[in-house]
Amino acid sequence: MxxxxxxxxxxxxxxxxxxxxxxxxxxxxxxxxxxxxxxxxxxxxxxxxxxxxxxxxxxxxxxxxxxxxxxxxxxxxxxxxxxxxxxxxxxxxxxxxxxxxxxxxxxxxxxxxxxxxxxxxxxVDVHSQHQTMQLGESDFQLKTIDALANNEKVLVQYAAKLEQYQTSTKELEQLLEFQSNAIKEHEYNSFLLEELNSAPLKEGIIETLEEEYEQLNNVEVIMEQLSQVQQLLNDEQIGVINLLTELKQISHKLGHYGQHYSELDERVNSVFIELDDISNEFIALNDQVDTNPEMLEEVSAKLQLLHTLLKKHNAHDVSELLGIKKELDDKVQATENVESDIEAKRKELLELEAELNTIASKLSKNRNKILPKLKKQLEGTLAELGMASATFKIEIHPSKEFKATGKDDLTFLLSSNKGSAYGELKKVASGGELSRIMLAIKSILANYENLxxxxxxxxxxxxxxxxxxxxxxxxxxxxxxxxxxxxxxxxxxxxxxxxxxxxxxxxxxxxxxxxxxxxSKQERITELAEMLGGKAITESALAHAKELLN
Known part of the structure; x- marks a missing residue:
């Protein structure tokens, strides 16, 4: 308060x-x-x-x-x-x-x-003649009925389930829209994905292929150079290996004449071992090198494909192509799976709809049960307020759609005078009548709600x-x-x-x-007397004021 x-x-x-x-x-x-x-x-x-x-x-x-x-x-x-x-x-x-x-x-x-x-x-709930117009609104009327019907907890359940239903409905609409658009793009996306799947996409592949291409494309030059290396290393007359062998023998003999000679011998031996290993690797490479025009053509084709795909997808490197491939794969998979997703979502909606109907039916049952009591209380209170002939026709009809407060359409009609036709409150009730109806409703609600x-x-x-x-x-x-x-x-x-x-x-x-x-009490008497007869307060007005207070 x-x-x-x-x-x-x-x-x-x-x-x-x-x-x-x-x-x-x-x-x-x-x-x-x-x-x-x-x-x-x-x-x-x-x-x-x-x-x-x-x-x-x-x-x-x-x-x-x-x-x-x-x-x-x-x-x-x-x-x-x-x-x-x-x-x-x-x-x-x-x-x-x-x-x-x-x-x-x-x-x-x-x-x-x-x-x-x-x-x-x-x-605070402020009510004026202007605000009594909400009496004619279905939401206010239903709120009044729900208060009497003790529907508060059921309405909370309904609102939560309706939110789920609306969310799922929106998700289904999105899936159907996605399916409609995806079907048009599916064939093209599948083609692009297949094209990327056919390419050897992995990190560093272009650098590896370019190196392989350079070797295959220059195999004769490489073979010629390797031949010269063989001659320089292993020629019987001038081969570095043979000359280093003689040096090794000499340094070994000198190694017996002191630590300095011994250390030099070790260094010469290390050089020999390293050069011998290098020689063996060159020999192995020479054995592997061979002209292979088919392989050269295959590597060239792969490089050409990769560069074409980079240009086609406006990508800077293979890493971006892999990302594009993942996106296309997701789109193709989503398109292929969307039918089952739509079916699952429709099944979910049917279950939610059944639950909503059950709760909405409970709301309707509670409302219909309380209508005769509300009608009787309203008409009884209004009779005391000078509307003895006022009668209400309050009916609930099932709606085809789920609304914020259930599946009910409400008819709340008034006949102010005996024999007059029933009509909507805002059309048939005067301002004074609306005020009295609002007071009657609030007085009834006070018994059911903590207003x-x-x-x-x-x-x-x-x-x-x-x-x-x-x-x-x-x-x-x-x-x-x-x-x-x-x-x-x-x-x-x-x-x-x-x-x-x-x-x-x-x-x-x-x-x-x-x-x-x-x-104060005396001031109230004076105020009431002024309200009764104006500024010129008479004895009769004062007497009437005292009578009212008592």
């Missing part, structure tokens, strides 16, 4: 601080005194968009702060989900800066306007006498379990309040100010 409201620098309010308690609070005041300003300030902490023109002093910031006791609202999960500190006494603050920027805080933590608005909707603070903004406009008295009784009765505010012009309603505040204007040196104060 709202326990304190502080408004600074807003419209005609310089500084206002009001404390509230539980029960039924009435707010009265002359037309133009500033009751709408009070509501406007409250709307800011409930998440309404700010307007720079609402600043009283354009050089200072506007601050509106509301304190709420939220112990019974079950909002802990909301605070956890939005990373906010949960406090039983929660403070919501809104600031409008002279620059036009707006800031919002919940327990001193900055929040977005969206988060503030969601919390505000669960703290937030309710603020009725002149919802009693257009009624008078005994009807207004009964409206006050209903609000007074609702206030036994929740906090109720009523901004009213009717003394019969104002007299029912446990607490009475007056909004008034006062002219000061700095200009006109809107103020608000709680009324």
């Amino acid at each position: 709202l326990t304190n409201l502080s408004i600074k620098n807003y419209a005609l309010i310089d500084h206002l601080n009001v404390k509230f308690t539980n029960g039924f609070t009435v707010i009265t005041g002359e037309t133009g005194a500033g009751k709408s300003i009070l509501l406007g300030g409250l709307a800011l902490v409930l998440g309404k968009r700010a307007d720079l023109s609402s600043l009283k002093d354009k050089e200072s910031k506007c601050i509106v702060e509301g304190e709420f006791d939220i112990a019974k609202y079950e909002l802990k999960s909301f605070f956890d989900n939005n990373d906010l500190d949960y406090e039983r006494k929660t403070i919501v603050r809104r600031e409008i800066l002279p620059s036009g920027k707006s800031r919002a805080f919940i327990n001193d933590t900055p929040v977005t306007l969206d988060v503030l608005s969601k919390l505000g909707g669960r703290l 937030p603070t309710l603020m009725f903004d002149e919802i009693d406009t257009g009624v008078s006498g005994e009807i207004s008295n009964k409206m006050g009784d209903i609000m007074q009765d609702m206030s036994k379990t929740m906090q109720i505010f009523s901004i009213t012009h009717l003394p019969q309603v104002a007299a029912k309040g446990a607490h009475h505040f007056k909004v008034y204007k006062e002219e000061e040196l700095m200009g006109t100010q809107t103020k608000m104060k709680p009324l």
Whole structure:
């Protein structure tokens, strides 16, 4: 419930601080005194968009702060989900800066306007004649029926399953679209993949083939050079091996004459061993080298294919070609597997559809079960509010499609007068009738839901006498379990309040100010007398006011 409201620098309010308690609070005041300003300030902490023109002093910031006791609202999960500190006494603050920027805080933590608005909707429910138009909306009507039918948990199950169903439906549409496009590209992609599969793609392959090509293409030059190497190394007259053998023999003999000679002998021996090994490798290479025009042609063809593929796919190296090959392979595989994926997704959708139908059927059953009770309670309450001939025709019909709240189409019709035709609420009910219907619905909901603070903004406009008295009784009765505010012009309603505040204007040196104060019992009598007979208060008006209060 709202326990304190502080408004600074807003419209005609310089500084206002009001404390509230539980029960039924009435707010009265002359037309133009500033009751709408009070509501406007409250709307800011409930998440309404700010307007720079609402600043009283354009050089200072506007601050509106509301304190709420939220112990019974079950909002802990909301605070956890939005990373906010949960406090039983929660403070919501809104600031409008002279620059036009707006800031919002919940327990001193900055929040977005969206988060503030969601919390505000669960703290205070403001109803005016304009907002009674939602009575004609199917969503509001179903919400009312679901509250009475105790459908909250079933609706949560339905919403979760509907989200799965919608996700799977979207995935199926994507698969079908993919299949449609892929069939056109499949043949071309398969051709490209086969072309890449036929190429010897591996890291470093081009360098290896180019080296092999150079060897095969210059085999005669290589053979000639190898022949010369053989002659230089192994010729009997001038061969380096033979000469080194003689050197080795000499150094070996010298090795016996001291360490220095011995070390030189070892070095000569090492050179001999190394050169002998080199000679053997050249001999082996010479044995391997042979003209092979077929192999040369094969290597040349591979190189040509690789360079053609690089150019065709605009790739810089074989590594990029391997990546392109992987992408093509994935596309071809996906196209070949998409039919089974589509079949599996359709099967999944059928299962989800069956589950959704089961839950939707349960919702419908619960709703239909409660309709006679809702109809009876509505008509009974409206009879007390001066609509004795009002009757409702409330019917639920199965829908072919899954909606946000099930598979039901709702018909919620009213006949205001005996013998008149049934019609939609917004078409056949007057503003005053809509107000009374809204009050009746809220009074019924109060028995089934833990409603937030309710603020009725002149919802009693257009009624008078005994009807207004009964409206006050209903609000007074609702206030036994929740906090109720009523901004009213009717003394019969104002007299029912446990607490009475007056909004008034006062002219000061700095200009006109809107103020608000709680009324004592004697002040209430005077206020009610003015509401009954005007500024010129008569004894009969005072007597009537006392009678109303008693």
